Amino acid sequence: MDRLEVNIIPEVNEIYVYMKGVPLLGDETFDNVIKKFHPTNLYSSYCYVEIADGQRFWSQEFHNATPVATKCFNLCDNGKWTNVMFKPDLDKFDMKNLEKDVIALMKKRVLDMAVCLGETVTVVLNGTVIPVKSFKDYANFFLDRAKPFPLPRTHAKLGDRLEICLSLSDGKFQQVSFVNSIATIKGGTHVDYITKQITTYIKKEVLKKKHVNVNADTVKNQLWVFVNALIDNPAFNSQTKEMLTTKPARLGLKFFPGSMLNDVQKSQILDNLLPRIPFKHRTHVDAKLAGRPDSGKCTLILTQGQYVKDLAMSGLSAVVDPDLYGVFPLSSKLLNATRDSRKLFKKKEIQNLMAILGLVRNKKYSNAKCLRYGQLMVMANQDEDGAHFKGLLINFFYSFWPSLLKVSKFMSVFTFPIIKASDSKKGKELSFDSMQQYEDWKKELGNTANDWEIKYCQGLSSAQEVREYFQDLGKHRAYFVWDDKDETSIKLAFSKKAEEWEAWIGNSQPGTCNYERKVINYRNFVNKELLFSSMKNLQRSIPSVVDGLTLGQRKTLFCSFEMNLTKQTEVCRLTAYVTEHSYCHYGQQSIASTIIGMAQDFVGSNNINLLIPYGQFGTRDLGGKDHASSRKLYIKLNCVTRLLFPVDDDKLLEYLNEDGRSIQPNWYIPIIPLVLVNGCHAMGTCFSSDIPKYHPYEIIKNVRRFLNNEEMVSMKPWYKGFGGTIEKSAKGIGYYTVDGLVERINEQTFRIKELPIRMWTEDYKKFLEKITARGLIESFRQKGDYEIVNFKVNVKQEEIATIEKDEELRKKFNLTCTISTSNMYLFDAEGKIKKYNTPEQILEEFCTLRLKYYVRRKQYLVKNFTQLLRSLRIKQKFISNIVNEKFNPINRRAELLIEILKKGKSAEPHVAGAIDYSSKEQEAGEQESVSQSVSIEGATLGDYEYLSSLPFENFTLESLKKLEAELDEKENELKTLEHTSPDLMWLNDLELFEKEFDVM
Structure with missing residues (x-):
């Protein structure tokens, strides 16, 4: 042939x-x-x-x-x-x-x-x-078509029985092989035999060049191997001959990879392979031209951690001239140069960074010619941590080398899409580098934007993706330019003074930078992207004064109400629901932790847990960190949760909208300030917040004083289940001393029965071990469990004299601490961060807003009751006319409502908000006949369907009397509602809550 x-x-x-x-x-x-x-x-x-x-x-x-x-x-x-x-x-x-x-x-x-x-x-x-005449052509046919660029390869023909081609995979081992012209699509012993020798050789080369031992599978996953073998009497795994099973000893192949892989260096396979291998101890990779005459063209890529560095190394395999690029990973938690300059320069990574760049501390640079690199490119994720990482780097250079920030094109950022939109029906995909660009696109499309599937890209997901971006690096690189006003913004953002942070956050409008222009000033980055990330971080960390919830807790509560969690549900199921239905863009692990935290009920956690826990949700042993995996935990809504957040208030809230879909409100409006019930211990960007917990009854008493126009009484912190004491401290107003419990059993033996708040049992056990090792006590023994604290301590005889008083005893055993109200930061109703000086100030602000919402609730309920009564009266009159035979509806369906309107005007169009009495089981044909476009004074027959579709059993004397009784009952309820003041409505809600809380 x-x-x-x-x-x-x-x-x-x-x-x-x-x-x-x-x-x-x-x-x-x-x-x-x-x-x-x-x-x-x-x-x-x-x-x-x-x-x-x-x-x-x-x-x-x-x-x-x-x-x-x-x-x-x-x-x-x-x-x-x-x-x-x-x-x-x-x-x-x-x-x-x-x-x-x-x-x-x-x-x-x-x-x-x-x-x-x-x-x-x-x-x-x-x-x-077909342009394939040999096995080498065949392998090249695949490799030349690899995306986004052709792959490096090496080829060898070893005698008449074996031909091999080696290249790089996309991160998962690939093979294409033949045995005696039979395609072995599943490989087999011939492929394993060759691959094992190749990986062994590469491992030795890696050890020689990087002084690191790597796993053979790690190397193998980066390889694409082509094998064409001629084997006598081959054996296969099946009749389809997809996998060779001949034992290696009988293959008749002799392959010495050294003879072939000498060409690997020439083909750059090894050079491209090394950056892909995840070495545990790799740090800086220097550009080959750094520190040389062309160093001004070199760029040092500073990455947010080791993972991003590995991705950057993958990307460099796609750039035109990789010799111009170096990569250095930095910790994602850099120190603030404004506040921690001494600690900063003691860090080894900062010392290394200065050495890599050739920086001299506090030297003024008019240009970057004397540096080893002429440019920097910051490569970080697009989330809050990534923006903060970029900000800290900018502040680092501003603090010690501000003149470098003024050098043209010295600092830049690697940009990539933060949002991708895809339309599977049309086969289209769009990318957006900024939120503004995305919002403009959404506005232009209108409602049709809802047909697109939206993906939020907070981080770089794969090496393949990065290589595609690096192929067109100019498109994905934005340069900073200096403006005279930039200095003020940088100073405010990283100031040591809290009031200056407040000014920065309060006077700026958060957003995201528009990277499409490829040029941004520092002020724009700080006042938009850095501020936006800071606000997002704060919303996830610090609660609102109105509902006492953080953003994640609010999303969880919203979805719990949506799911009506009255039965036990897996935490992982609720986590998935929150992710999907509240457009939660951060990780599921974070959401699961939030859910678990809302259900925890050990001492020091929640005074009122909004979710009931079923399973191991953590104990006071480790402060809740000893909880089980979320897939083993179950929750449901606490019976008091809906009493704290009445369903009658749901319609009054301002719900947010995401891609045309209603999600959680700006805030809920509970009947008491939940932030005082469950407190707050949070750390966010620029702000921390510590709010003690208080007894719900003490809060309710002050609410009643507010409603009676009486002065509120100062409240003392209270923690459910805590057996120690909390008393005012001599340090001043707002300070409280929290003491654990210790009792003396005999002269040298003491029993510790309670620990201070947030002193977890395991931490205290380590403290006792420490002072035992120091010789302050002879021994101790733990007898308690995960709920009860019980340590029996034996003190040395010579130490007894130093602890004559109870106060000295508690100090000796570290059983006292202080809590205060001096650092209470919350988001107010307008969404601005605000400092509160006393819990009574929080309560006062909350009560003023809450009372306004009781006024709105009453107005809303009165309006709804009025519409309900209107519909009931029309229905009663309509049924009465038929029961009393004033007209006969049989065979007169089309003209029935016209006759009603003409004779007695006993019916009105079904106005918005009226109760719909139409039967859901009515047949489609009947519905169509009612909905025909016969119009009288602007109303169609379809507007009266709530009457025309009433079931036949309604037209009896008994049904009419029952309806009249219901009408009387609803009229009395409306009168009661009209005579109930908003104050009384609030007091009634508080009473219902107290009754349920008593039996918890």
Whole structure:
């Protein structure tokens, strides 16, 4: 055979295979061809085959594998060929047409034939000659088409029995192999034999160059191996021959990778491979031209941690000139140079950074010519931590080398899309580098934007993605430019003074930088992106004065109400629901931790846990950190949660909107300030907040004083289950001393029965171990459990004299601490961070707002009751007319409501807000007849469907009396509501809560 032609025509479901020059040496060979043709015929609706050998011609036509017509000639001088045409029976494959995957597989098999048949046979696919004449061509065919760029490779032919090509994979081991021209798509022992020797060689090279031992599988996952082997009597795993199982000793192959992999260096495989391997101890990678005459062109990429550095190294394999780039990872938790300059310069990574750049402390630079790198590029995630990382780096250089920030193109940031929108129906995908760009696009599309699937990209997800970005690095790099006003913004953002932080946060409008222009000033970054990330971080950390909830807790509560969690539900299920239905853009682990925290009820956690825990949610042993995995935990709503957040208030709240979908409100409005009940101990960007917990009853008493226009009484902190004492401290107003409990058993033995708040049992045990080692006590023994504190301590005789008083005893055993109200920061109702000086100030502000919402609630309920009564009266009159036979609705459905309106005007159009009494079970035909467009004074019959669709059983005297009784009851309820003041409504809610809280 010297020519093979294959034509695949999916439009008509036909496949043609023509083979020129096929030798037929006799009847036996002729019969073998027909035998091999049989499976094709069996799965085809139509087949045609013709064979000629220069002397004889034979053809056969088949319909559904049944012979139809046969032709045979003894004389034939038109050459030698075999020609087959068949139409696959698509029904047998559950297909309507030849699918793309099937066609792709057929084309791949033609490509396989090209390499197996070799240089003597021309292979044509759909009229195009396959440019593959050797195994090297075959491997290059794949590697040249790799995205986003062709891959490096090396090739070797070792004798007549083995041919190998080696390249890089996309992070998962790939192989393409043949044994005796059979495609072993699952590899086998021949591939394992070759790959093992290659990985061993590379491991040695890595050890030699990087002084690090790497795992063989780690190396293997980065390789793409092509193998073509000739093996005597091969054994396979099945009749399909997809995997070779011949033992390595019987392969007959001898492969010494050193002879082949000498070419690896030339092909740059090893150079491209090394950055991909996740070494545990890699740090700085220097640019080859750094510190040389062309160092001004060099860029040092400063990454947010080791993971981003590894991604940057992958990206450098795609840039035009990788010699101009160096990479250095920095801790994502850099110190603030304004406040911690001494500690900062003691850190080894800062010392290394200065050495890499060639920086001299406090030197003024008019340009970057004397540095080892002329430019910096910061590479970080797009989340709050990433923005803070960029800000800290800017502040670091501003604090010690401010002149460098004024150098043109000295500092830049690596940018990538923060949002991707995809429309699967149209096959489109869009990327947005800024929130403003995304919002403008959404506004332009209007409601049709909701058809797009939105993905928030907070971080870089894969090496492949980074390589694509680095291919067009200019598009993904934005340079900072200096402005005279930048200095003030940087100073405010990183000031040591809290009041200056407050001024910065209060006077700026958060947002995101528009990186499309590729040029941004420092002020714009600080006052928008850094502020935006700071506010997001604060919202996740610090609660609102109104509902006492952080953003994550509010999302959790919203979804708990949406799911109506009155039955036990898995924490992981609620976590998934919160992620999906409240558009939560941070990790599920963070959400699960929030849910667990809302359900914890050990001493020092929540005074009122909004969720009831089922399972190990943590104990006071480790402050809740000893909780079980979220998949083993269950929760449901606490019975008092809906009493704290009445359902009647839900309609009054201002709900946020995300991509056309309503999510959690700005804040809920509980009946008492929850932030005083459960307190707050939080740390956010620039702010921390510590708010003690108070007894709900003490809070309620002050609410009643507020409603009676009486002066509020100062409250003392209270922690549910705490057995120690909390008393005012001599330090001043707002300070309280918290003491644990210790009792003396005998002269040298003491029993510790309670620990101060936030002193966890395991931490205290370590403290006792420490003072035992120091010789202050002889021994101790722990007898308590995860709920009860019980330590028995034996004190040395010589130490007894130093602890004569109880106060000295508590200090000796570290059983006293102080809590205060001096650092109470919360978001106010307007969403601005605010400092509160006393819990009574918080309560006063809350009560003023809460009372306004009781006024709104009353107005809303009165309006709803009025509409309900209006509908009931119309319904009562309508039924009464029919029961008293004033008119007959039978066979008069179309004109019924017109007659009602004309005679007695007993019905009105179904106005918005009125109660809909229409039956859901009514048939579609009846609904259509009512909804026809017969109009009277602007109203259609469809507006009266709440009457016309009433079930037949309503038209009885008994039903009418029952309705009249309901009407009287609702009228009395409305009168009661109208005579109930907002103050009284609030007091009633408080009373309901107290009754339920008493039995908890």
